[in-house]
Amino acid sequence: QITLKESGPTLVKPTQTLTLTCTFSGFSLSTSGVGVGWIRQPPGKALEWLAFIYWDDDKRYSPSLKSRLTITKDTSKNQVVLTMTNMDPVDTATYYCARYYYGSGSRRFDFWGQGSLVTVSS
């Protein structure tokens, strides 16, 4: 059974750095074709892809947020950490982590965490 769960602060102040942790089970981030991604969703709005990290440590970031994001993995702990600097109220959103899988010739985010609502406010 594959599960993912996001953890981190629910409230951050403007200009602060957000650190979110995705703790997963049921798969290994050292397996070929596997990755973990971060996606966010402001209240009432669409999903927005932020970043993902691949089994071989390949990292990809949203071009519009690249300067503010860092993604790392700890394979031994089954965790992926996303940091976002210089937080602003417009970054208020539910942040999801999801397993990214490349297999059978296609790529997808096939398992998702429950999401973590982060509010940016002074």
Place this chain on the structure above:
Amino acid sequence: SSELTQDPAVSVALGQTVRITCQGDSLRSYYASWYQQKPGQAPVLVIYGKNNRPSGIPDRFSGSSSGNTASLTITGAQAEDEADYFCCSRDSSGNHYVFGTGTKVTVL
């Protein structure tokens, strides 16, 4: 362009068929995946690749693609299919991902 555009909302009568479309230049090169999201819940993958359904997804969900448009079809829509649906694909560079604007499906 790295955008994926969807109609904001569609409605379908119970038991009828509805097609949800997703348009974007990158879809000429890459398949879309589709996600169903019900209020207060995390997205759920319903279609990926050419036309693949994860385990547990009913076969009334199907996918197709032509040119710059990907489609998700629900054949015989049920009340429980009422949800927001998002497409997702790689952008034109192939190095990043982008989600569609989302479509709210109402089952009448």
